[in-house]
Amino acid sequence: MSNSDFIVIKAEEDGVHVIGLTRGTDTKFHHSEKLDAGEVMIAQFTEHTSAMKIRGLASIHTTNGTVQSDSKKQ
Ligand code: TRP
Numbered sequence: 001m002s003n004s005d006f007i008v009i010k011a012e013e014d015g016v017h018v019i020g021l022t023r024g025t026d027t028k029f030h031h032s033e034k035l036d037a038g039e040v041m042i043a044q045f046t047e048h049t050s051a052m053k054i055r056g057l058a059s060i061h062t063t064n065g066t067v068q069s070d071s072k073k074q
Pocket of ligand 1: 018019020021031032043044045046047048049052
């Protein structure tokens with residue numbers, strides 16, 4: 001199972017985490033990627049990845065639109 005759409009994540013601060021969650025009955029973290037400010041990750045949903053969690057200030061671009069995640073730092 002794969003999806004050709006790409007998700008583009010641009011970190012707007014240091015230490016943004018992109019966390020991949022598994023597909024199937026168990027939903028667990030399987031990968032965490034750390035991005036620093038200005039770094040971009042381009043990712044897809046795959047047979048292994050059903051969801052992504054973004055922690056930290058980032059802009060996230062999808063075919064459904066763009067959303068900004070917020071920072072927990074103050
Ligand atoms: N090995 C993972 C997979 O094929 C790599 C991956 C794809 C991933 N999309 C991701 C990791 C999104 C983190 C977030 O599913």
